[in-house]
Amino acid sequence: MNSGSASFQLFSDPLRLYNSMLTDIENAKKYIYLETYKYGNDAIGIKFKDALTKKAKQGVEIKILMDSWGASVSHSFFSELIKLGAEIKFFKKIRWSWYSLTKNHRRDHRKLLLIDDEISYIGSANIASHSFNWRELTIRLVGDIAIPLKKTFFQSLSIFDKLFYDKIKLTRGIRHNGFEIIRDVPSELLQRHKIKFRDLIKKAKSEVIIETPYFIPPSSLRKVLAEAGKRGVKVSIITPKRSDVGMVDLLRSRFLGELYKNNVQIYFYVPQNLHAKVMLIDNKLFSIGSLNFDYRSFRFQHEISLIGKDPGIVKKIREHIDESLEDCELFNYDYWKKRPWVQKVFEWIFVPFRYLF
Structure with missing residues (x-):
């Protein structure tokens, strides 16, 4: 689809996304760079490996950067690719020491597929079969946005084994042709996404919609969401009723009542896990990428998002959100108030450890 300066497609269905990616891989001429948090030792992982191996045999440059915590494969899985000259890197292998809980927790959560300085994928989906039935959101862009995204890929690759x-x-x-690329690395002070999102929500005039699989926002973002709701902005949070991380579902409950009392509407997506990560402001500005709206992503992970105002992309993201809402149920405040005291105790105990989930 063409819209202004952007030729793009949005994918909510992982099967359609993987088929599109594999077609683009098949047509690659110069290079294929893949950055992912999870890479599965499963049917999808094998399918991608075979497609990449075929292209390596044709002389296409292949580089893969995957997180050593998230990936369920090893170098041996890619042995033929490596023999053909492909570069396979595992980001920050786990090191057991006195700083394990802090340093080892800092993962590369980005998801990028870049091909020939022409095709870019950025969004929520990993390369794994377990998410076949999940609702994702990834954008495919055709154009030279691939060039600055390639720069971020090489910068990530350059620190794959570095502590400092x-x-x-x-x-x-x-900034590139109307788009803004926001990146985070683990940092207590920088937190570019948190600062950017806080400013965007503060400036919102009519509507803020956040779709996220894990909703445990830091206090500064809870504050601006509540303030937006109080000043009449329509604030909607869409998150799965049951995500793939049950502890996150427990912890988020602690914050929902206060947000609801400040006119923040909370919607639970019912059919399956909702893994999309997107924000829409005033039906004019979007953010799409790898970042979850939780403490861990803002503080501890390597994340990337694409922000823009392209009307065609905004329209399609709005359609995606409206489709999500069709399968949602509203947060029930009265039911929330009556939740078991045992659950309240667990919320209180585990909230200080929210960065672990």
């Missing part, structure tokens, strides 16, 4: 690096350089904002 220039965080300011690696989180510097990138």
